[in-house]
Amino acid sequence: MxxxxxxxxxxxxxxxxxxxxxxxxxxxxxxxxxxxxxxxxxxxxxxxLESPRIAYFSMEAGLRSEMPTYSGGLGVLAGDTIRSGADLKIPLVAVTLLSRKGYLKQKITDSGDQLEYPEDWDPSRFLRPLPETVNVRIEGNEVKIKSWIYDYQSPTGGLVPVLFLDTNLPENSRDDREITSFLYGGDNRYRLKQEIVLGIGGVRMLEALNFKIRKYHMNEGHSSLLTLELLKRNGMDADRTRDLCIFTTHTPVAAAFDKFSYADVQKLLGEEFPPENIKKYAGVDNLNATYLALNLSKYVNGVTNAHMEYSRKLFPGYHLRGITNGVHPCRWTCEFFRELFDRYVPGWANEPELLVRVDEVSHEEIWNAHLKAKKALLDHIAEKTGFIMDINVLTLGFARRATAYKRAAMLFSDLERLKEINRTGKLQLVFAGKAHPKDDAGKRVIKEIYNYMTGLRGEIEAVYLENYDLDLAARMVSGVDVWLNTPLPPMEASGTSGMKAACNGAINFSILDGWWIEGCIEGVNGWAIGPYPMVPIGENERRRIEIKDLYNKMEYLIIPKFYHDRDGWREMMRSSISKTAYYFNSHRMMRRYITEAYL
Known part of the structure; x- marks a missing residue:
């Protein structure tokens, strides 16, 4: 505190x-x-001491860069949920895994190959160990779990305790001590062990620590085994269990759901949770974590309106709502814009909807704040890579988890066309993002980008920054001029990095997917790339239209406005704040959860 x-x-x-x-x-x-x-x-x-709380369960939670307990958007969202929960004094307690060896420490070779290393960290630097322990039975062993606590306290006074579950205890076998080592590591059986610790162990730990829980909120299906523990505690009464549970789904593709064979479930969970009881709710062929959460939650939501509609088709017969994600306004606004907002829009940090009043701020002041943030990013790039970038050159940023559907290399689809565009107005590019160690397609994307960057050297300066984390993300979203996003629809259930860019006046240039369908006002706060996802065209034709639109808008709209209509550009920056950041924030998101799901 x-x-x-x-x-x-x-x-x-x-x-x-x-x-x-x-x-x-x-x-x-x-x-x-x-x-x-x-x-x-x-x-x-x-x-x-006595008021019931909402227990917020997430496999990952991004609270500090020095605590590598997150991999990407899901964990960063969890961190922003915790921050806004504290700001708004919502009685939350969060539960996650310790991930002693982190997600991965990234090294990219000169040829663009990603190498991964453990990112060991010392929990005692940031967390307090608690003496209470609980047991879960895994593969016939009594696995002991302890927890570490991190009190996140807001300047408003609100406090959210965050519990990090840890199996690295001398009483456990060597294999069991490793269960909470790597975030999203190991094979399917390792992941099932982690989800047992998170879901079942998490419910037991809350009880051992005397937390009174009113509702259990599952942030994605990784924690859905908590429903089995609640079923058991409620005499297998499904209705009573549903009344306790909230489920937020983030995945728009059935193939991405966590699934575990019942042979592994039987072996790891044993007789305490017989498969015949689980199959009623989790599916007959495999334990499907998403269906387990769906069937045992009274309130279920997608993370944008488009994702809600898509999920209703994916899960016919289920009643899904939509609560569009948001980002923590103060965390993702750089110091230079925070100073500006404090002066002109007092109270914005806890009432970000007040940012609609940013029109009172002059173009010049917005531009000067942006230039300071841009210089900070370019100085960081020079320090880390040796590349000297020009503050006067239009700078595009692209940073997110490196996986195939994000299509990070789309910008390079036609190098000659890109060079031609660059001759009408100079460009420079900043990339970042990690690929999962087992995601070979994601690693190939990084290597492709490296090859393209090498081929463009001398004409278009570009860098790929290693070890994308919370701090680097904050530098990038505030320091670039344009935030680029090119996912394959409808794979981007929400996306939040563009929301962070908007907090800093950066302008979004994105495929119409996820949140940008709701946020885009063409030519006012950014630009769309390609057709709407629901337009019935084939994937190849969609890609052709997207690439044509991407290049045409860069050449005929973005570059001319940046270099030849500076007042128009600054007005778009101001609109990015007043028409995007004012709404797409986690305070608004949490108020929706309070009124629709928590009460």
Whole structure:
């Protein structure tokens, strides 16, 4: 928790109301879960200790770059959910895995080959270990789980405890100690073990730590085994279990759902959770984690309106809602724009809808804030790679998980055309993103981009930055002029990086998929690439139209506006904030969850 020293007295923040409390004079104090909490009055103390909470389960959670417990958008969303939960004083507790060896540390060779290494980190630098342990039976072994706690406290005072589950205990076998080592590592059986620890172990840990839980919110299907534990606790009453559960699905393709053979389920879970009971809810052929969550949750939602509609076709007979994702406004706004917003739009950080008033900020001030952020990015690139980029050149950014459907190399589809466009107005390109160690197609995309970059050297400067993380993401979304996104529809269920760019006045240039279908006002806050996803055309024809649109808009709209209509460009930057960032934020998202799912 945040601590201040005023007149030699230690000041802490009341986690219920946000008021400062002098720890030496405080009458109301609670010692719990390895820390001391201070309150203005007895009622706040009682509320903190006894009020039921929403348990938010996620396989990954991105809270700090130094804590590599996330791989991409799902974990970053979880981190922003936690931040907004604290800002809005929502009674949340989050549960995730410790991932002692991280996701991967990336090294890219000169020829563009990705090499992966463990990203070991020391949890004791950031987290408090808790003495309580729980057991889960896996493959006949009693696996002991402990947890570490991270108190995320907002400047508003709200506090969300985050539990990181850990099996690296001397009582466990060597194999069982490794269950919480690698995020998304190992084979299918390893993943099933992780999901047992997260779902079943997570419910048991919350009970052991005396959290009173009102609802269980599953962020994707990885934690859906918690429903089995709740079924067992509720005498196999499915209706009572459903009343407790909320499920947010992020995956628009059935092939991507977690599936486990019942042979592995029987072997790993044993008789405590007989397969015949699981098959009623998770499917007959395999344990389908998504269907398990769907069948045992009363509230189910997709993460954009388009994803909701697509999911209703994917899951006929299920009632799905849509809550469009958002990003934490203050976390993803760089310091230069934060200073500007603080001056002109006081209160924006906790009421980001106030950013509609950013029209009061002059073009010049917006441009100057952007130039400072751009310089910070280009300085970082020079430091890390030795490449010197020009602050006056139109800079495009593309950074996200490196996997085939993101189509990161689309920009290079016609090199001669790209060179021709560059002659009408200079371009420079900044790429970043990691491929999963087993995603050979994703690794090939990185290698392709390296080859294209080499072929363009001397004409179009381009860099691929290693080890894309929260801090690098923040530098990129604030420092580029245009944020590019080219996913294959309808694979981008939501996407959030473009929302982060909008917080900093960067302009989106994206395929109409995920959130951008809702956000794009053509020529006002950005540009669309290609047709709407629902237009009934073949994939090859769609790609042909997308590539033509991509190049034409760069040559005839984007470059001329950047170089020859600076006032028009700055007005689009201002609109990117006032017509995008004001709405696509996690505060609005969490208010929807409160009113529709949590109450």
């Amino acid at each position: 945040d601590e201040l020293i005023i007149n030699q007295h230690m000041i802490q923040i009341d986690p219920i109301c946000g008021m400062p409390v002098d720890t030496e004079k405080a009458q109301f104090k609670a010692e719990i879960r390895g820390s001391s909490y201070y309150f203005c009055n007895e009622e706040h103390k009682r509320s903190f």
